[in-house]
Each structure stands twice: as C-alpha cells, then as structure tokens.
Amino acid sequence: xxxxxxxxxxxxxxxxxxxxxxxxxxxxxxxxxxxxxxxxxxxxxxxxxxxxxxxxxxxxxxxxxxxxxxxxxxxxxxxxxxxxxxxxxxxxxxxxxxxxxxxxxxxxxxxxxxxxxxxxxxxxxxxxxxxxxxxxxxxxxxxxxxxxxxxxxxxxxxxxxxxxxxxxxxxxxxxxxxxxxxxxxxxxxxxxxxxxxxxxxxxxxxxxxxxxxxxxxxxxxxxxxxxxxxxxxxxxxxxxxx
Amino acid sequence: xxxxxxxxxxxxxxxxxxxxxxxxxxxxxxxxxxxxxxxxxxxxxxxxxxxxxxxxxxxxxxxxxxxxxxxxxxxxxxxxxxxxxxxxxxxxxxxxxxxxxxxxxxxxxxxxxxxxxxxxxxxxxxxxxxxxxxxxxxxxxxxxxxxxxxxxxxxxxxxxxxxxxxxxxxxxxxxxxxxxxxxxxxxxxxxxxxxxxxxxxxxxxxxxxxxxxxxxxxxxxxxxxxxxxxxxxxxxxxxxxxxxxxxxxxxxxxxxxxxxxxxxxxxxxxxxxxxxxxxxxxxxxxxxxxxxxxxxxxxxxxxxxxxxxxxxxxxxxxxxxxxxxxxxxxxxxxxxxxxxxxxxxxxxxxxxxxxxxxxxxxxxxxxxxxxxxxxxxxxxxxxxxxxxxxxxxxxxxxxxxxxxxxxxxxxxxxxxxxxxxxxxxxxxx
Ligand SMILES: Nc1ncnc2c1ncn2[C@@H]1O[C@H](COP(=O)(O)OP(=O)(O)O)[C@@H](O)[C@H]1O
Ligand SMILES: [Mg+2]
Numbered sequence: 001x002x003x004x005x006x007x008x009x010x011x012x013x014x015x016x017x018x019x020x021x022x023x024x025x026x027x028x029x030x031x032x033x034x035x036x037x038x039x040x041x042x043x044x045x046x047x048x049x050x051x052x053x054x055x056x057x058x059x060x061x062x063x064x065x066x067x068x069x070x071x072x073x074x075x076x077x078x079x080x081x082x083x084x085x086x087x088x089x090x091x092x093x094x095x096x097x098x099x100x101x102x103x104x105x106x107x108x109x110x111x112x113x114x115x116x117x118x119x120x121x122x123x124x125x126x127x128x129x130x131x132x133x134x135x136x137x138x139x140x141x142x143x144x145x146x147x148x149x150x151x152x153x154x155x156x157x158x159x160x161x162x163x164x165x166x167x168x169x170x171x172x173x174x175x176x177x178x179x180x181x182x183x184x185x186x187x188x189x190x191x192x193x194x195x196x197x198x199x200x201x202x203x204x205x206x207x208x209x210x211x212x213x214x215x216x217x218x219x220x221x222x223x224x225x226x227x228x229x230x231x232x233x234x235x236x237x238x239x240x241x242x
Numbered sequence: 243x244x245x246x247x248x249x250x251x252x253x254x255x256x257x258x259x260x261x262x263x264x265x266x267x268x269x270x271x272x273x274x275x276x277x278x279x280x281x282x283x284x285x286x287x288x289x290x291x292x293x294x295x296x297x298x299x300x301x302x303x304x305x306x307x308x309x310x311x312x313x314x315x316x317x318x319x320x321x322x323x324x325x326x327x328x329x330x331x332x333x334x335x336x337x338x339x340x341x342x343x344x345x346x347x348x349x350x351x352x353x354x355x356x357x358x359x360x361x362x363x364x365x366x367x368x369x370x371x372x373x374x375x376x377x378x379x380x381x382x383x384x385x386x387x388x389x390x391x392x393x394x395x396x397x398x399x400x401x402x403x404x405x406x407x408x409x410x411x412x413x414x415x416x417x418x419x420x421x422x423x424x425x426x427x428x429x430x431x432x433x434x435x436x437x438x439x440x441x442x443x444x445x446x447x448x449x450x451x452x453x454x455x456x457x458x459x460x461x462x463x464x465x466x467x468x469x470x471x472x473x474x475x476x477x478x479x480x481x482x483x484x485x486x487x488x489x490x491x492x493x494x495x496x497x498x499x500x501x502x503x504x505x506x507x508x509x510x511x512x513x514x515x516x517x518x519x520x521x522x523x524x525x526x527x528x529x530x531x532x533x534x535x536x537x538x539x540x541x542x543x544x545x546x547x548x549x550x551x552x553x554x555x556x557x558x559x560x561x562x563x564x565x566x567x568x569x570x571x572x573x574x575x576x577x578x579x580x581x582x583x584x585x586x587x588x589x590x591x592x593x594x595x596x597x598x599x600x601x602x603x604x605x606x607x608x609x610x611x612x613x614x615x616x617x618x619x620x621x622x623x624x625x626x627x628x629x630x631x632x633x634x635x636x637x638x639x640x641x642x643x644x645x646x647x648x649x650x651x652x653x654x655x656x657x658x659x660x661x662x663x664x665x666x667x668x669x670x671x
Contacts, residue, residue, distance in 0.1 A: 063669075072574055072664045093578060100576025107668065111571045115258065127251075128577045130244050 017083055019048040019180060019212055020069055025078035027064055027235075038064045040235040041078070046228075048179065051206045051213040053223040056232035062216045063184055065232065069214060070103055070182045071095055100129050104173030104211075106202075108185035110165045114158035118149060118168050121157050125176045136175075143171040147201055163194030170201055180212040181205070187219055199225060243581050252588040259561065266557045267597045269550035270644060274601025275608075277543030277640050282609050282630035284536035289631055291529060302497035304504075304518040306349055306358075306511060307490045308339035340487040348514055354495050354507040359383075359466065360488040362473035366432040367441060369409075369462065371417025379413075379432070380461035383469045390463075394422035395450030398465045405446035405468035407432075410461070411454055422451040432462075434472050437479030444471055493518065547644060550597070551651035554590050558655035562586065569659050570667020583660035590652020591645050598644035602637050605630075 027039040038061045046052055054062045067073045068080055071087050080087045082098065090098065104125075112121045119140045126136035144150045147167040152160060160168060166186060173181050183202065187195030199222055205211045215226060223229050231239030243251075256263050341349075341360065350358040361383065368376035390397055390408065398406045407430060411422055419425035425448050435441045446468050464472070477485045495507055504520065511518040562569070569582060609630030616629050 067665050070574070072668075096576040096578045098576070099574065105571075105574060109567075111567055111668070113568060116254075124572070125575045127247050128243050128572060128575055128581075130247075132244075133247075 017048060018045040018081065019083060020214075021045040021081040022065070022069065023079045023081060025065075025068060025075045025080065027061075027068060027073070028076045038235050039068070039075075039232075042232075042235075042237045043078075044230060044237065044240060046212060046214065048212050049206070049210045050228055051203065051226040052215065053226035053229045054214065054216045054232060055218060055223050055229055058218070060232045061235040062232055064235075066182055066184055066214065066216050070105065071099060100125060101176050102179050104176065104178035104181040106166070106169050106173050106181060106183035106186045108188040110157075110169050110189075112157040112165060112168060115156060117154050118157055118160065119144065119153040121168060122172045122175055124172060129176065139175055140171075143174045144168075146174065147171045161194075162190050163197060166190060166194075166198045167201065170198065174205065178211065180214060182214050184216045185218075186215065187217070187222060195219070195222075243577060248581060248585055248588060252585055253592055255561065255565075255585070256589050256592050259557075259564075262557055262560065263593065266550070266553045266593055267600070269553040270547070270594055270597025270648065271601045271604070273543055273547030273550045274598040274640065274644050275605050276546050277540065277644075278602050278605035278632070278637065279608065279630065280536055280539035280543055281636050281640060282605060282632050283539070284533065285633055285636055286629050286631040287532055287536075288529065290628065291525070291532065302495055302499070304355075304493040304495065304507065304511070304520055305490050305524065306341070306493050306516050306518045308341060308345070309512065309515050309517045340489060341491055343486045345516070346488070346491055349491060349493055349511065349516065352493070352507060352510050352514065354499070354503060354510070355493045356496065357494040359492040359494070360486075361490045361492065362469060363489060364434065364464075364469060364472040364476060366434050366472065368433050369413070369417070370431045370433070371413075371419065372428065373418030375416065375418070376433075377413065377416055381432070381469075381472070382461055382463055383466065390450065391453040393451045393453045395426035395448065398449055398463060400465050402465060403467050404465075405444065405471065406449045406465040407446040407468060408450040408452050408463040409448055410452045413462070414451060425451055432464075432472060434476040436476055440478070442475045444468070444475065547647055551647050554593055554648055554651035555654055557593070558586060558590055558652055559658070561589075562655045562659045565659075566662065566667045569662050570664045573662065574664040574668065579660040582662075583656045586656035586659045587649055587652040590648045590656070594645040594648025595641070597648075598641040601644075602632075602641060606632055 022042050022044055025039055025042045026037065029036045029038055042065060054065060056062050064073075068075050071080065071082075071090075074088065082090075082102075087095070087098075119137065122144060123131075123136040123140040126139060131139070141150060141153060144153050147170055149164060149167050149171060152164060152168075157165065157168065166189075170181075170186075173183075181202065186202065187198055190198060202213060202215070203225060206213050213226070215222065217223055227242060229239070229241045230237060231241075346358055346360050349355060364381045364383075366379055366381055369379040370376050392408075393411050395408070398408055409417070409425065409430065414422050414425050417425070417430060419428065428448050429445050430448060432444050432446065433441050434444065446464060452463070493507075493511070495504065499507075508518045573579070573582065609632060613629050
C-alpha cells in the first residue's frame with residue numbers, strides 16, 4: 001500500500017493521546033411532552049488506533065452517538081473532545097476542515113451519486129477540500145486500487161454491485177487520508193460474504209495504517225473483530241469490553 | 243471547493259434533470275426574447291428619430307415665439323385681450339400673437355443670442371424644372387446648419403449670396419432629372435405672387451437632394467438669400483407694418499453652449515415674454531410617446547420574466563429536495579454552507595444565462611429577418627429605418643437583468659440547501 005499516513009507516528013500518539021472522547025454526553029430530541037432522551041450521560045475515551053464497535057438494539061441511540069462523535073451534531077449537554085480539545089469551542093470552518101480532513105464516513109446507505117462515475121464519487125472530499133483536478137484524480141485511483149476497484153473507476157456508480165458500492169464508499173472515506181473512519185452499519189445492506197470482504201478492508205486499514213475505527217453495528221461477528229465493544233441500551237452506556 | 247469546481251458541479255447538476263431544466267430555460271427564453279425585441283424596437287426607432295432630428299435643424303438654434311398664445315392644449319386659462327399685441331390667424335382659425343420688429347430687436351439684445359433671423363414665410367405658387375412642368379411646393383428655410391439625410395449633393399451654404407435649393411427625391415423625376423445625382427448643380431424656378439397679383443419667377447441652383455424621411459422633408463429647403471429674394475417679391479405692395487410681422491424667429495447661439503447656458507437664454511427670453519425651444523425640445527413629445535409605448539412593451543417582457551422566475555424557484559426547490567442526501571453528505575464531508583449556497587444560486591444564474599443567451603440570439607435573428615422583410619415591403623418608403631437595433635450594451639443589460647432575476651429566484655432554494663442539517667439530510671428517506 002502506498003498511502004501516506006505515517007503509521008508509526010499514529011501508533012506513537014496512540015499510547016499517549018485520546019483521539020476522541022465523550023464526556024457525560026446527553027442528547028435529547030423534541031420539547032415538552034415529546035421530549036425524548038436518545039443518549040443519557042455517556043462517557044468513554046478512544047485512543048488512536050483502536051477499533052471500537054458500538055453495539056445495541058435498533059433505536060438504542062447508536063447512530064445518534066456516532067453523529068455526535070463525528071461532530072455532525074451538538075450534544076444537549078456534555079462535551080466531545082478531539083485530541084484533548086473541546087470540539088464545542090471550534091468555529092464552523094474549523095469543524096468543516098476537521099470533518100473533511102480527519103474523518104472518513106461509511107454509511108449503511110451508500111450515498112453515492114449514481115449517475116457520476118465511481119472515480120468522481122470517490123474524489124468528492126478532495127473536491128470539497130479544494131485539491132486540484134489532476135492531483136485528486138491520481139489520489140482517487142490510488143485509493144480505488146486499495147479497495148480493488150480501479151477497473152471500475154470510469155463506470156457509473158449505479159452499475160456497481162452492493163459490495164462494490166460499499167468498497168467505493170470506503171475508498172471515498174479513505175481519499176482524504178483520515179485518522180478516524182466512522183462507519184454506520186457498513187455491512188447492514190450486504191450479504192455475509194461481501195460483508196466479510198468489506199470488513200477485511202476496514203480492519204486491514206486499521207492494522208496497517210493505524211486508522212481508528214468507530215463502527216456502529218448489530219452484527220455480532222463484526223463486533224467481535226473489534227478491539228473494543230461499547231454497548232448502548234436505551235441511550236445509556238451499559239458495557240465497555242476490550 | 244474551488245470556484246471552477248463549483249461552476250462545473252453547478253452545470254452538471256443543471257443538466258441532471260434535462261427536461262425540467264429545458265422547460266425552465268424556455269420560460270426564461272420567452273421573457274428574454276420579449277425584452278430584447280422591445281428594446282431592439284426602442285433602440286431602432288430612437289436612433290432613426292435621432293437621425294431624422296438632424297433633418298429638422300441644428301442644435302445651435304432656438305425657435306422663438308410670443309409667449310401668450312392660446313394654441314395647443316397646454317394653456318391653463320385664456321389670456322386677456324391686449325390691444326397692443328398684434329395677432330395673426332393661422333390655418334385652423336387659431337389666432338396667435340406675432341413677433342414685430344421691436345420684438346426682434348429685443349430678442350437680439352438677449353445675452354447669449356448671436357443672431358436673430360425672423361421667419362419670413364414664403365409660399366410659392368409652383369416649382370418648375372428643366373421640363374417645364376409646374377408642381378405645388380412648400381418651402382422651408384434652412385434652419386441653421388441642419389444635418390440633412392442627403393441622397394446626393396451637399397448641404398446648403400447659408401452664407402452664400404447665391405440662391406441655393408435642396409429638393410426632395412420625390413421631385414427628381416417629376417422635374418425632369420434622370421436621377422438625384424443628375425439634379426445637383428441644375429437650376430430650378432420658383433414662382434411667387436405679390437399683393438397686386440403679379441407673379442414673378444426666381445431661379446435657384448440645386449445643391450442637394452434630400453432623402454425621404456419620417457419627419458421633415460417633403461418640401462424644398464432654400465438658403466437665406468433665396469428666401470429673402472422670394473419674401474421681398476411676395477410682399478411687394480404690403481404696408482411695412484404687415485411686412486414686418488413674423489410667426490417666429492430663429493435665435494442663434496454659440497454651438498458650443500452647454501445645456502445650462504441654453505437654459506439661461508431660454509429663461510431670459512421667457513422673462514421678456516417669449517417662448518424659446520430648441521428643435522430637440524419640439525421633438526421631445528414625439529420621443530416621449532415612443533418611449534412610453536416601448537415602456538409598455540417592456541412591462542410585458544418583465545411580466546414574462548417574473549413568471550419564469552417562479553419556474554426557477556420551483557425547479558431548484560425540486561432539485562434541492564431531490565438532492566437532500568447529497569447535500570447532507572457534502573456538508574458532512576466538510577463543505578461549508580456558503581459554498582452550498584453558491585452551488586445552487588450559480589445553478590440558477592446559469593439557467594438565467596442560457597435562457598437569456600438563447601433569447602437574445604433568437605431576437606437578433608428575428609430582428610434581421612424583420613428588417614429585411616419590412617424594408618422591402620411595408621416601410622420601404624422610409625429608407626434608413628432599421629426597425630430593430632441591438633447595441634451590445636443593451637443586450638448585455640438585458641442579459642444581466644435576467645441573470646440578476648434568476649439569482650434572486652435562486653436564493654430561496656439555495657438558502658434552503660445551505661441551512662440543511664447533515665444528519666437530517668442523511669436520515670432523510
Ligand atoms: N431528529 C430526531 N428527532 C426525534 N427523535 C430522534 C431523532 N433522531 C433520532 N431520534 C430517536 O432517537 C432514538 C435513537 O435513534 P438512533 O440513534 O438512530 O438509533 P439506532 O441508530 O441505535 O438505531 C430513536 O428512538 C429515534 O427515534
Ligand atoms: Mg442507526
């Protein structure tokens with residue numbers, strides 16, 4: 001693999017810094033009678049290089065937690081810390097930059113633009129970052145090679161199979177060379193064989209490049225492969241096993 | 243995101259739903275076409291009128307009349323009878339005050355007035371050319387250094403002591419000339435009859451042939467020396483007081499005078515009891531009628547555009563709705579709200595751009611076709627008239643206006659897209 005992340009540096013950092021932490025985070029939706037607590041006083045720390053599974057029943061608050069960790073939403077109370085800094089204090093443009101350059105996202109629904117080519121889809125984060133067209137194409141082909149999709153680069157995203165789509169989504173998450181990949185039910189839409197292949201790619205990235213994984217899942221097998229399992233029940237953290 | 247990427251993304255987005263985009267562009271196109279055509283007609287006619295204005299007279303002349311006239315529809319109340327004020331009756335039984343020799347002296351004394359030339363109205367019995375046939379004719383004295391639209395020859399030299407005359411093209415063959423060029427330099431005869439009923443013949447040399455026009459023209463134009471000769475012959479036997487009565491006088495001022503200097507002269511003459519108007523003033527009414535009509539036509543164009551702009555709002559709201567997830571994803575990936583706003587409002591501006599470009603191009607094609615048809619047929623009697631004119635500045639203004647309207651129409655959908663919350667968008671089914 002030719003990706004530029006300096007895994008030695010990331011691993012060294014892992015020993016000392018919490019790359020991301022949730023401190024007494026509560027999230028409520030709605031007002032008055034309709035008020036609903038989706039997350040209740042959740043605290044945990046994640047070190048760089050860990051692979052964390054967030055598990056729990058449907059509706060327990062896993063996605064809500066992941067959105068908060070990924071700084072796409074703000075907690076009602078409590079704080080999210082990124083590398084020891086309060087994310088709530090970050091300005092809008094710093095947040096945008098952090099999400100663009102430090103985070104990668106993989107979703108259960110792929111969110112690919114079906115009419116655009118696979119390559120176009122993959123380089124979207126680089127386009128947003130303002131990378132020039134030649135450099136981003138080159139980088140796009142690199143990550144497509146990593147997920148073994150380089151021969152599909154020019155195909156329309158619509159023409160891919162489910163497993164190929166999810167690999168394209170992983171390539172897109174990788175293209176900005178992130179430190180953390182957030183994945184919400186990455187294998188939820190895939191049969192077990194293709195799901196396995198996608199998992200393999202994710203864990204390979206974790207092991208070879210030290211990319212921190214935060215994976216929301218209710219797939220037991222996937223959860224077992226993670227170095228850590230955080231269990232959520234009715235918005236509360238009820239288990240944290242390594 | 244780089245500007246170039248925003249531009250290309252906006253244009254690919256625009257083409258994603260081709261049918262919907264095309265329909266919106268057609269709506270804009272209709273508005274643009276209407277607006278460009280009405281503007282084109284406006285520009286075409288007013289440039290023609292400006293050229294015709296040149297036929298009427300120069301811009302260093304004021305037409306001075308006595309102020310207390312009851313003519314026209316502008317008077318507030320009838321003026322009291324003044325036994326000292328001489329009047330003359332004109333055609334339709336209007337009676338109006340005339341200028342006397344004393345008035346002429348007063349006008350000449352006005353600061354800024356270089357020279358006064360009382361109008362000595364001449365009505366010849368007929369004009370005759372080399373073939374001897376006699377034709378009715380009206381005569382106008384050359385007003386200053388008029389810029390005539392000439393088919394042949396030169397303008398009159400008003401300082402010349404020779405009798406000079408310009409005839410309209412319509413007289414060329416009747417008087418016995420082969421063509422306009424052949425008439426130049428040839429003599430023609432004007433006949434006048436005096437108070438005793440005696441008819442005298444006066445010869446002048448044709449110096450030019452005037453193009454047919456919408457205003458002015460139709461009669462012959464003669465220089466001052468010829469006019470004086472005819473006037474003197476025509477007024478033989480009249481008492482001196484009658485002879486020295488003029489409907490109006492021409493007051494010359496410095497051609498380099500500024501508008502405010504001309505206004506000062508006008509004000510001075512007004513306080514002396516005269517009205518003074520430049521040729522442009524007198525034609526102003528005509529022009530404002532034309533621009534009124536153009537204004538109404540423009541209003542139709544604007545209404546069409548307003549309707550079209552709701553089309554833009556609708557189209558873009560639909561695509562914001564359709565692309566909810568995509569917008570959410572881009573925002574999740576760190577695209578800032580301002581860029582999202584730009585992405586959608588640029589798409590609106592592009593729709594406006596294409597609609598207006600197609601509208602302008604089609605309008606120009608229609609304009610050229612209409613001009614070539616009309617100048618051969620309906621309006622062939624008005625050479626030099628270009629029905630539709632499209633100065634680049636006007637076209638650019640129309641396009642900018644439409645793109646501006648499109649931008650405004652795009653702001654609501656663009657704002658909706660920009661303030662979208664990434665999670666809501668990602669959860670959106
Ligand atoms: N925007 C929202 N408004 C109100 N309730 C919400 C909203 N988002 C999520 N919820 C509720 O919060 C709870 C947790 O949702 P979610 O985090 O998506 O669960 P999971 O991902 O574990 O299935 C659910 O009961 C859901 O209905
Ligand atoms: Mg979920």
